[in-house]
Amino acid sequence: MIEKQDQETNWENFVKLLLSRLDIPTKQDINFLHVRLDKLEQLLYQKQPVAKKEKTQPTIRRKSASSIVLDVIANHPEGTDFKTIKAATGFDDKKLRNIIFRLDKIERIKRVTRGIYKKV
Structure with a gap:
């Protein structure tokens, strides 16, 4: 029986001895690395405190x-022409x-004649 245990x-x-000399990681080494990686991931994904604006x-x-344009037209109660509006804006x-x-479509201004506009 002693011989079996010795073998x-x-x-x-x-x-x-082979594992250590050939630098092959053991199961304990791999588990240790997994724990370290989990801790690093937790640190990375933690919310960083947001600086107050x-x-x-x-x-x-x-x-x-x-x-x-409506203000320019409103400044001329008699109505104004296209050239005046263009020069002002x-x-x-x-x-x-x-x-x-x-x-004109939403009825904010009215066409008095062709090229003359007046605020409603």
């Missing part, structure tokens, strides 16, 4: 192009014509 221990020692000045809202022809068309 088992000798084989066990031999295998351990500084209070900034309120943003100034710019007027839309339609409201600018600086918009190109196509943009200005589209704005005037939409304002």
